[in-house]
Amino acid sequence: MTFAALPKPPYYAVIFTAQRAEGDDGYSQTAARMEELAKEMPGYLGFESARGEDGFGIAISYWKSEQAIANWKKVGEHLEAQRRGRADWYVDYDVRVAKVERAYTMKNERGELEREL
């Protein structure tokens, strides 16, 4: 996993924090498929994720608009994945939809600490 290459803000982030249940049970295959499928959606901008050994993970998908997020949530194959997620793969999860207002990188900050914020 690595950094998403994103346009300048504003854009939207769907922050998905989740505790995985034990065992794979088809999760990895579906997760890979969902990443592939999301990429094909209009308004998809990128994806970043990380999960620790304790099974707690954060996945963030980035989108051009709220409408793009709503469209993706309704895709049939994704609805089925969400259902499996609730039934089998996650102990619990939270979803937050946020508007990214500004962004900066380590390179931006090198030597110009007061540039942002």
Add this chain to the structure above:
Amino acid sequence: MTFAALPKPPYYAVIFTAQRAEGDDGYSQTAARMEELAKEMPGYLGFESARGEDGFGIAISYWKSEQAIANWKKVGEHLEAQRRGRADWYVDYDVRVAKVERAYTMKNERGELEREL
């Protein structure tokens, strides 16, 4: 690591995605200290993080306002941690400041799939 208990939106999220350099070099101790220090700041709401074995991680701190974020960024001990981060601990990082507009949980969605989004 686990879920942050947060109030209802709106509130702000600082999304920090980072690739760690090899070795600890004082990182873990400072990270724990920064978590402790952030908690004491006015407007601090919570913190969530995950890092994979590849060293790619996502850390999100949640805040009441942009002003609370700006105040935290300027705390002396935190400025020194940021400097060490750029110099020693991270290969690269991105920071995104986002306004969380809505949120829901797995329990919200059980049995009421169309409730949100």
